[in-house]
Amino acid sequence: MHELAITQNIVEICEANAAGRKVRTVHVEIGELSGVVPEAVDFCFEACSRETSLHGARLRIDRVPARARCRTCAAESAIRSYHDPCSACGAYQLDILSGEELRVKQLEVE
Ligand SMILES: [Zn+2]
Incomplete structure (x- = not known):
């Protein structure tokens, strides 16, 4: 299972950052x-x-949320997948602006 390896990785990153302190919240x-x-x-x-x-x-x-900018008309739009066209002009050449993130943003320790 894909997510199991990812979650293990998240836990490892947090443990390294917490350096022995008890972790309260992982963001x-x-x-x-x-x-x-x-x-x-x-x-x-x-x-x-x-x-x-x-x-x-x-x-x-x-x-x-996933957002992309169109290379043809420069419009920014929300997308659902990599195969979505520009919502303004219908072109398929988009640059992804966000939505590919997978990171530990914050750690609350005691
Ligand atoms: Zn466009």
């Missing part, structure tokens, strides 16, 4: 285009954090 950003299912990460988190300094920590997941 993660997941972009809509990242292909990562937040619910699955949430599900894996408890198992992955067991026996680490993250045990009992709260996981906060923020979804980052």
Whole structure:
């Protein structure tokens, strides 16, 4: 399962940053285009954090909406996938502005 490895990675990053302190809240950003299912990460988190300094920590997941800028007309629009056309002119050449995020944004330690 894809999300299990990702969640393990998130826990490892947090443990390294917490440096032995107890972690209260983990704040993660997941972009809509990242292909990562937040619910699955949430599900894996408890198992992955067991026996680490993250045990009992709260996981906060923020979804980052996908946005792109059109190379033809320069309009910015919200997209649902990499294959979406520009909402203004219908062109398919878009530069992704956001939505590919997968990162630990913040860590609250005691
Ligand atoms: Zn356009």
